[in-house]
Each structure stands twice: as C-alpha cells, then as structure tokens.
Amino acid sequence: MIFLGLSAITILSAVIMVLSRRPIYSIISLIVCLYGLGGIYLLTQSQFLAIVHMIVYAGAIMVLFLFVIMLMNLDFPESLIRHKGIRLGAILTSGVIATIIISRIDRFAPSDAVRQSLTVKAIGKLMFTQYIAVFELSTIVFLSATIGVILVAGSRPVTPR
Amino acid sequence: MISSTHILILSSILFSIGLIGVIIRRNAIVALMCVELMLNAGLLGIIGSSLTTRDPSAQILVLFIMLIAAAEVAVGLAIIVMAFQHLRDTDLDNYSSMKW
The missing domain is CATH 1.20.120.1200 (NADH-ubiquinone/plastoquinone oxidoreductase chain 6, subunit NuoJ)
Incomplete structure (x- = not known):
C-alpha cells in the first residue's frame, strides 16, 4: 500500500x-x-x-x-503546443519502449530467503575495503569536473552581444 | 515486502516519462532534468533487480553512479550557462550551431 x-x-x-x-x-x-x-x-x-x-x-x-x-x-514560460507531431512520436516511441521493457521483466516472487545485512556499517566496510580504488577514482572525477566547470562557466563570453 | 517486479515496472514507467520529456521539451534545463529522471529510473532498476539476492554491492554501484551524476549535472549546467551567455536563449532548437 x-x-x-x-x-x-x-x-x-x-x-x-x-x-x-x-x-x-x-x-x-x-x-x-x-x-x-x-x-x-x-x-x-x-x-x-x-x-x-x-x-x-x-x-x-x-x-x-x-x-x-x-x-x-x-x-x-515555454509553449508546448508547437510540436504536435514530435509529441505524438515521443509518446508512441516511449510507449513501445516501456511495453518492451515491461514484457521482458522476469516475474520474481517476493523473496526474503537470503538476508544479507544492508546496514550503513556493512556498506561502509565494503566501500572502504573492496571498492576503495573506485572511491579514490571518483574523487579524481570530481576534481576534474570542478576544474572543467570553472573553466567553462567562469570565463567571460568571447563575443558579447 | 515488495517484489522486484513492481520496482522494475515503476522504473520503466519513469524511464519512458523521462524519454517523452527529453523529446518534447525544448528548454535545455528541463531536458537535462528529464535526463536526470531517466538516470534515476535506471538506478531504481538496479536496486529493484538487486532485491532478489540482497547484495550490498548493488547499493555501492548505485552510490557511485549517483556521485558521477552529480558531476555530470554540474558540467551540463555549466555548458547551458555558457551557451546562454553566447546565444541569450535556452531553446534547444537554437543550439543547432553546436552541431558543427
């Protein structure tokens, strides 16, 4: 419910x-x-x-x-009226995709057979032992994203209108 | 106890709503938000399919995807801000000068 x-x-x-x-x-x-x-x-x-x-x-x-x-x-505010054909095509396309995905879903029974612990402690332990390399790599990704954002958005416009 | 079938169906419905939004909306920021919705539907799908085994690795996978998505949103918004400074418009139809 x-x-x-x-x-x-x-x-x-x-x-x-x-x-x-x-x-x-x-x-x-x-x-x-x-x-x-x-x-x-x-x-x-x-x-x-x-x-x-x-x-x-x-x-x-x-x-x-x-x-x-x-x-x-x-x-x-943006008017939604001017793309009638695009709207129909979008609804058709995503309806087809949704029916394909839903029809391919395997019907799982609700199972609580395996009860592994999903607590914060277990996740933290896994993240800082097995996945520590991924964690460190994600910090590098963040650093490069920060530098990229500052370079892209912080610069003045080249051709001011 | 929810079965993973329900969650997978919900995630595919959300994915298709986001796909409709990406196609019909012409505002660049709203299109980026619809991409975020599609990404969240994918994350919900990962969580839903991990319900059968209850492997905590799935949650760590989703966590890292979430962190990468944060960086991606920052870069995307920076690109939109720069394009708005150049073109004074957020309509995606007017961004066609980015094609070549």
Whole structure:
C-alpha cells in the first residue's frame, strides 16, 4: 500500500514535471518525484542509499538547478503546443519502449530467503575495503569536473552581444 | 515486502516519462532534468533487480553512479550557462550551431 502511494506520487509528479510550462514548476515537481524515489529506496530497506539520495539529489543537485535558473533569469514560460507531431512520436516511441521493457521483466516472487545485512556499517566496510580504488577514482572525477566547470562557466563570453 | 517486479515496472514507467520529456521539451534545463529522471529510473532498476539476492554491492554501484551524476549535472549546467551567455536563449532548437 505504501509502495503504491509512493509510486503514484512519483509518477504523477514526473508527469507534472514534463508537462508544466515554467521551469521552476518542473524543478519543484522533480524534487517531489525524487523524494518519492527516496521513500521507495527506504521501502527496499536500503536506508543509506535513501539518505544519500535525498541529500545529494533532492538537496544538492536540485538546488544547483534552482540557482542556475534564478541567477540567470532563465524562467521563460515555454509553449508546448508547437510540436504536435514530435509529441505524438515521443509518446508512441516511449510507449513501445516501456511495453518492451515491461514484457521482458522476469516475474520474481517476493523473496526474503537470503538476508544479507544492508546496514550503513556493512556498506561502509565494503566501500572502504573492496571498492576503495573506485572511491579514490571518483574523487579524481570530481576534481576534474570542478576544474572543467570553472573553466567553462567562469570565463567571460568571447563575443558579447 | 515488495517484489522486484513492481520496482522494475515503476522504473520503466519513469524511464519512458523521462524519454517523452527529453523529446518534447525544448528548454535545455528541463531536458537535462528529464535526463536526470531517466538516470534515476535506471538506478531504481538496479536496486529493484538487486532485491532478489540482497547484495550490498548493488547499493555501492548505485552510490557511485549517483556521485558521477552529480558531476555530470554540474558540467551540463555549466555548458547551458555558457551557451546562454553566447546565444541569450535556452531553446534547444537554437543550439543547432553546436552541431558543427
């Protein structure tokens, strides 16, 4: 029941995000959608992932989107009417893709046969022993992303209009 | 206890909603947000299929993908900001000068 409610909230806010005309409303409904996804992560008993998802995604990344839109005054309303053929094609294409994916899903029975511990302690232990190289590499990725962002967005426009 | 079938169905529905958004929206930031939604649907799919074995490695995989996605969003928004400074527009149809 909780899963049905959460997934209804998630799908509804995703549809609102796609259909709303102003980017601010899209961001707000995407935040709602990501919190719903965090609740679903909690239902699958992956608590650490739910917390990280809520902090990193719904917190940091969405605040980044909001800052860019608000600081650059990018909140132009956009009319959704002018691409009728594209809209029909998009709905057809993604409907076909969704039916293909859903029909290929194996029907798993709900199993709680193997109960490995998914606590924060187990995940941290695994991350800092077996996956320590990946962890260090991700810090390098972050450093290069930071340098790249500063180089791309921090420079003045070459041809000011 | 949720079965992984439900979560996989939810993830494919979210993926197709994000795909519709990427195709029909012309605002660059909203298109990037729809890409984020598709990425989150993929992460939910990983978690859903890890429910049968309950392997904690799946969560670490999802965690690293999330961290990389954060860097990717930062770079994408920087590119959008730079394109907006040059073209004074966020419409993806007017970004066709990036093609060649």
